[in-house]
Amino acid sequence: MKRTATCILLLAVLFAVSAPAQSSLEQGADAVYLDISHEYILNPDGSTIYNYEHRLKYLTNFSFNSAYGESFIVYDPEWQTLKVTKCAATMADGRVVNAPFNAFNEVLPQWAAGMAPYVRLREMVVTHTGLEKNAVVNLAYTITTKKGFLPGLMGSVMFGDRSPIGRMTVRVKVPSGTSLAAGMARVDLKPVVTAENGYSVSTWTLEHIPLAAVEASQPPLASFLPVLLFSTAGMEDLQRHLIGDESSRYSLSPTAMSLAKEITKEKGSWIEKALELRAYVEANVGLMNAELPVLGYRAMRAQEVLDRNAGSQLDRAVLLAALCRAAGITAVPVLTAAAHSLPTDVPSLNQFTNACVMCSCESPEGEMVFLDPNAPQNGPALTRSAGRNFLPLMKDAKITEMIGLRSEASTLEFDGDLTIGDDGKVEGTAKVKMTGGFDFSFAKEAAPGSVRTTLVKIGQGMRVTNLQTDFPKNGTTECSANVSSGSPLADAAGLVRFALPGAAGGLGDLHLSLGSAPRTTPVDFGFPFREEERWTIHLPENISVAIMPTPVNLKNEIGEVHFAFSQEGKDVKVVRTFVLNVPRVPVSEYGSIRSIVGTWQEPAHQVMVLKRP
Structure with missing residues (x-):
């Protein structure tokens, strides 16, 4: 009896210690992962085993009706075998419901539909049963992969999710004596290394990981959550795996070579081609938009991609590189990471999620551009990739962190000269200059429409005529136009509202809502920039300025904002300047960015109030 009472007391103490931490994780969450386990094993024959397991507690109706009612496991049967080893739900009253046979349905992944080269891929859809509030689902599965799918055992694991995690463990097992490179981003978490039956086992563990909230202008989760990269391969292994037989990879038929020349025959510069x-x-x-790790980072030959008229991101990058080479342009595919600030000394392919093409041509300037064949592109493909790793598919290449644009390299300048006539009608001219990240040199046909969206908002609405666009040099777009109101300015009790909208593509188009609530994740602007708007407004004798705005000069570590208003006779001049020094703003500096953005967004700095006598 005493032994029983002692056990009960110990359990009560353990529960009292763990319950506060658990309840704090559950607060505001739809579900909570009680634990998640990833295990990666390299077998002596070069094949690999991946074991995954989680226990997920459902807290709201949304969690089991929408968010976590099913699990999806994608694999390649040509290289891999999948076995679901456990799928059961423990209901709130303790009853255990094992998933029935028809809870497991193998289908073709949606993104592979109609893509003949990849109809072999499969997605196991696991439908969870016995779900209710406070139910816990235990799911486990194993994927065994043949040697050669990847150049070694490698992975990228993010410690965090949209739901909180009580405990997360990553185990990497390699035969004793096998070299393992590993690195953590954003936390200094060292592995515990042990020996186990001829294997060296490295284990990383984190506990009480809060949920990653959904917030406006948020970078990818892997850009601010802890990420582990590991690999048993060296850079030479990656190069052999990625490059293969380069002569056949980029070889095109005479018909395809002629196609490249036909497409570019009316283009002058190599960049235009x-x-x-x-x-x-x-x-x-056609784009088969599977994640590159699912495909083992293996690409088809360029000619095959063209013949089949479909391919992955990497396939299309290989084809674009081959077509560029056929047109006399030096080109090589490049793998790029979506996340920022990852280790560059760990040769793990799994960090790379996108593929583009690096192009250059023999010239004194040594010009180079990055092209993205997988998405619309206004400017250089890596404009918003500062701090992200990239790897060219070429011999002796290294994993390198992309250098970002400086604020002075991306500018948005707007000049408006407007005259309000005695009849209240407005007419004038507007000029816009865009460089760097704002430039439209890579999508020239899109520039006029973008500029027009700003000009029509001036005053109380404008008609835009004679809109002309020029590209004096690569990386610079210049536009000019005439504007006119067509009808007199309307007033309310003698007051006239006259809008001075921000330039298209600038801070105003980001629609940032930086409220007073605490921020828990970084704010992502993509690249640092400078935006300046200069207005000159000529007033008639019967209209004057009703409210004289107060000048603003605010500067901090993140950026600065300035607002100047002056008047000489009937000529009014307004100058607004916004400077952002960093591409991403950390949580610690949220107050600073909220201050300068909030000042820029104040109505008094966006609208001029005039009055009639």
């Missing part, structure tokens, strides 16, 4: 080829691949070759 490369852009035309990029547009052709994006528009005419």
Whole structure:
């Protein structure tokens, strides 16, 4: 009896210690992972085993009706075998419901539909049963992969999710004596290394991981959550795996060579030719948008991609590189990471989620551009990739962190000269200059429409005529136009509202809502920039300024904002300047960015109030 009472007391103490931490994780969450386990094993014969398991507690109706009612496991049967080893729900009253046979349905992944080269891929859809509030689902499965699917045992594991995690464990087992490179981003978490039956086992564990909230202008989760990269391969192994037989990889038939020349025959510069080829691949070759790790980072030959008229991101990058080479342009596919600030010394392919093409041409300037064949592109493909790793598919290449644009390299300048006539009608001219991240040199046909969206908002609405666009050099777009109101300005009790909208593509188009609530994740702007708007407004004798705005000069570590208002006679001049020094704003500096953005967004700085006598 005493032994029983002692056990009960110990359990009560353990529960009292763990319950506060558990309840704090559950607060505001739809579900909570009680634990998640990833295990990666390299067998002596080069094959690999991946064991996954989680226990997920459902807290709301949304969690089991929408968010976590099913699990999806994608694999390649040509290289891999899948076995679901456990799928059961423990209901709130303790009853255990094992998943029935028809809870497991193998289908073709949606993104592979109609893509003949990849109809072999499969997705196991696991439908969870016995779900209710406070039910716990235990799911476990194993994927065994043949040697050669990847150049070694490697992975990228993110410690965090949209739901909180009580405990997360990653185990990497390699035969004793096998070299294992590993690195953590954003936390200094060291592995516990043990020996186990001829294997060296490295284990990383984190506990009480809060949920990653959904917030406006948020970068990818892997850009601010802890990420583990590991690999048993070296850079030479990656290069052999990615490059293969380069002569056959990029070889094109005479018909395809003629196609490349036909597409580019009316284009002058090599950059214009490369852009035309990029547009052709994006528009005419179907995209099978699977994650690259699912495909083992293996690409088809360029000619095969063209013949089949479909391919993955990497396939389309290989085809674009081959077409560029056929047009006399030096080109090589490049793998890029979506996340920022990952280790560059760990040769793990799993960090790379996208593929583009790096192009250059023999010239004194040594110009180079990055083209993305998998998405619409206004400017250089890696404009918003500062701090992300990339790897060219070429011999002796290294994993390198992309250098971002400086704020002075991306500018948005707007000049408006407007005259309000005695009849209340408005007419004038407007000029816009865009460089760097704002430039439309890579999508020239899109520039006029973007600029027009700003000009029509001036005053109380404008008609835009004689809109002209010029590209004086690569990386710079200049537009000019005439504007007129067509009808007199309307007033309310003698007051006239006259809008001075921000330039298209600038801070105003980001629709940032930086409220007073605490921020838990970074704010992602993509790249640092400078935006400046200069207005000159000529007033008639019967209209004057009703409210004289107060000048603003605010500067902090993140950026600065300035607002100047002056008047000489009937000429009013307004100058607004916004400078952002960093591409991403950490949580610790949220107050600073909220201050300068909030000041920029104040109505008094966006609208001028005039009055009639």
